[in-house]
Amino acid sequence: MTSHGTTAPGPAGSTGRPPGKGPADGPVWGALTWTLAEAALRAVDEVGGYAGGVYLRSGTPGLLRMAALVGLPGPLFRPWFRMHTNRPFPVAEVHRSGQAVHLHDVEEAMRRFPQLVASLPFPFASLYAPVVAGRERFGVLVVLRAPTPGVPVDTRDRNRMTRGGLHLGETLADLARQGTTLEWPGDPVCVQLSTSGAPPVRFGSFDWDLDSGMVTLDTGLLAILGAEVPSPCPIDDLTSLLEPEDGYALWAAARQATGPDGRPVVRRIRLKGPDGGLHLLEVSTRARKTSPDAATHTGAGAGGEAAPRLGIGGVSTGLRLTCTLVDLGTGLIGSDATDRLPRAILAIDRLGRVTYVNERTERLLGRPRGALAGRPLWEALPWFGLPFHEEQLRAAMLSGDPVRFLARPERSQWLSVSLHPGRDGVTMVLVPENDPGPAPARDPKTSGPASGPTDDTLSLPDDQVSALYRPVALAIALSEAVTARQVSAVVTEELLPAFGGRQLAIYLLSDRRLYLAWETGFPPGFLEPFDGVALDAHVPGVETLTTGRPLFFESMKQLGRRYPDLPLDAHSGARAFLPLIASGRPVGSCILGFDRPRGFSSEERTVLTALAGLIAQALERAQRYDTESAVARGLQDALLPHRLPVREGVETVGRYLPGTQGMDVGGDWYDVIETGRGRLALVIGDVQGHGVAAAATMGQLRSAVRAFALAGHRPQDVMRGTNRLLIDLDPGQFASCCYVLLDPKSGQLRAVRAGHPPPLLMHPNGVTERIELAGGMVLGIDVHASYPVTRLQLEPGAVLALFTDGLVEKPGQDIDDGIELLRRALAATASLPLAEAADRVIRDARQVTSRPDDIALLLAARPPEHD
The missing domain is CATH 3.30.450.20 (PAS domain)
Structure with missing residues (x-):
């Protein structure tokens, strides 16, 4: 649900741009971004990782967002930007428990977090530390590194991760005290790792007097060569450090630079450094005129005596050569x-x-x-x-x-x-x-290219290629599946094509028996003998569950040898029997069937085993959903009014549609209450969340509003009393509500609003407008909140529409645009009876197959006056 009062934009504004991208974000967000990036980089370096990041709280309760991602491209990991704290992933568990998690290889990860392995089926190790300060939990620090099969993470790295999380938590606490809101609103900032093993690029130069043969080296070149080289020194001393061929190249460059055109020349030469290695140098030479007495400069002769140098080719040139160098290190270009x-x-x-x-x-x-x-x-x-x-x-x-x-x-x-x-x-x-x-080797037998790939x-094959990314698609799809039928359908659509399977059966455990919950691809009636089989039966579906080990049979013949009394499908090939076990609790068995015999590689067996754990968790969640959903539906059916009071001078119609995503019941309600003195109270409300808790809270609020209204309290007092009751019942829960007191005879209205969408009013002439009621705070937040009253008139022939935000709010659409669409839809019903008008207004919403929220609508109309 959404509260509709005065709100401020989030820290990143309304653009969706992640913070920390530039000066526009301001020093506060800049400090937060730098802090997160520095902490993630330090952690990756300290424990020898190649990637990492930080998850931080978001503005949505129970949702973490990745705030910093180090060493990996953001677009490639977008499905993992959001993490709900109730999910079976290590990040969620660390945040919930406040305890670190260290997964040293894929087997350890598969055992503890099969959904992680199913969504990222690659061999890597991962370390997670809570980011905390005292009792406050800010998020989770994550590092990825190479796996160490069978070798747990050592104590030093565990301690480094723990210290990193604590240090970051203390820093974030300091930022919070300075006024920074520690909630991440958007996508993460991506941070580059520091380069490993690359030597720094160094620069140097020398000045070569071509007549004297002396060279003067700057400090940069001296550092490259080592301190034992004097400056100035004869050119021979410098060329002695070069390979002969490179010395010749340097002399040739000097000749070209002093040629008629005098163009600069670039040469690549190798220089013996003090480390004994050959350093690759880019040498750029440029000639310039020397002073008039330059030709008299001398250099040391072979015997140490001064000897004149007469330039290139024995001719005085009066030129000096300036050479700059870039040290590219000992590696190759x-x-x-x-x-x-x-x-x-x-x-x-x-x-x-x-x-x-x-x-x-x-x-x-x-x-x-x-x-x-x-x-x-x-x-x-x-x-x-x-x-x-x-x-x-x-x-x-x-x-x-x-x-x-x-x-x-x-x-x-x-x-x-x-x-x-x-x-x-x-x-x-x-x-x-x-x-x-390049031309391949010839096969002498065929006179053609040698066979086989390079x-x-x-x-x-195409099906193998596509199979490699199917586990990720399955993991994402299963996270959205709610009912057991939806889970089974996802497995059919994603798992079977990934491995070339043609048959699927899912059995669920109940009262120590396995009952068939889903099947596809098997001959009609083939699986009926196994429906309701006891756990002591000698069949592979039972054995895989009771032992916890998957069973793979490459052919029907192999399966028949293991289970000689088992009826076999002669038209099938390989079979895989997978145990469905969630957090150590048996859920059921899964059977994959193939048309032909086939082998199962170790990678396929690993992935299928991990996916079985993922399927088990989804089915266990679905079973809880079915139970909770049945209770919630019963609660809601009992609490929503089955009929509305009939009063002369006013007609009322209500409609309710449950959501179809996640829990299919929520906290929306409507009511019409006869308050005495001939007046009616029109009520509509929306409790945060879905499920049994929301339905139960809705029932309590509906009863409270009804009690206050029947006692004759004024609208503002009804709302204040309900607000205090909700705070006493469930601190932290909140709800929106709109309460309108109507006098059917005069048409006078007195309305109050607690964070709820404003109602619509259709006048007798069909003109429809949005009524701007004075708004108060949502219920359940402030015990001292007040709710001002707005007085209105409902004319004969007019219609008042109260609704919840599920009718006007859609992902990616501003709620004001949704209200405008509803206004037009209501205006188009001006000539229709009220019940038909209500059906027409919610017609489009009823046809949507994926509603994230439930919907309540209440229409009230005064009959038109007749001459």
């Missing part, structure tokens, strides 16, 4: 080397930005390097925005292992794509499938 490779090579950093493109990639993409450098990968290669390709990049970045796959960015061309990840980014090799690259190619 990548651009020249990769330009010579017969492969298209592209590199991105850890945030997904293009950092390098070689010449062949330019030709392949048809775009110059300058147009690609610094751009996100999804702009350079738009097809990387497709789910399967995103999943491959996630796999490379999280696992650290090379990934190869086929892509088809254009209908006419397939690409073999190889991803080679490292701490500082990912290098990609792109090979067109119709481009064999190192940079991989051929996968």
Whole structure:
């Protein structure tokens, strides 16, 4: 529900722009952003991670938002930007419990958090620490790093994570005392990791007197060469540190620089550094005139005596040569080397930005390097925005292992794509499938190319390619499924296609028996003998549940040998029996059937086992939902009025529609109360939340309003009394309400509003307007809140419409726009009977298959006057 009083914009304003993006965010948000980024970077460095981040509280109760993401591209991990604290994920558990979680490998993660493994089915370790200060919980600090199979996280790293969370919590507490609102409103800020292992680029220069042969070195070059080199010194001393071929290149550069055109010359040479390694230097030479007496300068001869130098070729030039150097370290220059490779090579950093493109990639993409450098990968290669390709990049970045796959960015061309990840980014090799690259070895038997893929190619069937990203789709879809039927339908739509299955059966445990809850693909009646089977039966569906171990049979023959008395479907192939166990509690069994015999790789077995845990948790949640939903529906049916009072001079009609997302009952209600003295109280309200708690609170509030109204209290006193009662009943719960006292004879109205949408009034001539009632605070917040009264007139033939926000509020749409649409819909019913008008107003809402909120509508009309 939404309260409709005076509200202030959130910290990031209404643009949806994440904070910390620039000066517009102000020093407060800047300080918060810097604090989060620094804490995440420090934690990643201290425990040897390659990525990390911080989840922070949001303005929505029970919802955490990722506020900082280090070392990973944001668009690739958008599904994990939001985390509800009641979800079975480590971030949620750490925030709920205040205890750290350390998952050293995928097996440990699968055992404790199968939904995490199902949504990110890659080998990585993850460490989580609560961000707290005293008893206040701000969020969770997260670090991802390489797994250590079978080796738990050591004590030092555990302590480092704990200290990092505590230090960040204390810093955030200080910011809160300075007035910073510690709620993250939007997407995270993405932070680049510090570069690992790259030496700093150093600069130096020397001045070469061509006539004397002496060179003067600046401090930068002396640092590169080492302190033992004097300055000035003869050019021979400097060239003695070069390889002979590089010394010749330097002399040749000097000759060119002193030539007729005098153009600067650039050479790449290797210099022996004090570390004994060869440093690669870019040398730029530029000649200039010396002073008139420069030709008299001397240098040391071979025997130590002064000897004149007569310049290049023994001729005095009167020139000096200025040479600047860039020390590129002991590594190789990548651009020249990769330009010579017969492969298209592209590199991105850890945030997904293009950092390098070689010449062949330019030709392949048809775009110059300058147009690609610094751009996100999804702009350079738009097809990387497709789910399967995103999943491959996630796999490379999280696992650290090379990934190869086929892509088809254009209908006419397939690409073999190889991803080679490292701490500082990912290098990609792109090979067109119709481009064999260098001439392959010849097969003497066929006189053709040798068969088999090269190192940079991989051929996968289309169904296998698509299967690799299906677990993520299944995890996301299951998080939205509510009922057992919805869960089963999601498994059918996502799990079967992912693994090429054709049959699915789900059994649920009840009273120590397994009952068939869902089936598809099996012959009619084939599964009936197994419906209601006891837990002592010797059948695979029971054994997998009682032992907790999945069973995989590559053929019906293999299954028959293990269970000789089991009826078999002769037209089927392999079978997988998966235990559905949620948090150690047995839920049921899942059977996957295949048309043909097939093997199950270790990766497939791991993923299927993890997905079974995910399915079990979804089914357990669905069973709780079914129970709670039945109770809530019963409560609501009992509490909503079954008929409205009939009074001369006024007609009333009410309508209610339950929400269809999540819990299908909520806290909306309406009522019409005969208060005495011939007056009627028209009431509509909305309790925060859904489910049994909201329905129960709604019943209590409806009873309270009814009691106050029947006692003859004024509208403002009815609202004040209900507000105090709600605070006493359930501190922290709140509700909105609109209460209108109507005199049917005179049409006089006295109305109060507590954070509720304003009513609409349709005049006898069909003109419809929004009534701006004086508003008070929502119920349940302030015990001293007051509720001013607005006096109105309901003319004969006029219609008053009270409604809850579910009728006018839609995702992505301003509520004022929704109210305007409702006003037009009500105006279009001017000639209709009241009951038909109510049905017409909610007709569009009734046809929506996915309503996030329930809807209540109450119409009241005075009959028109007749001559």
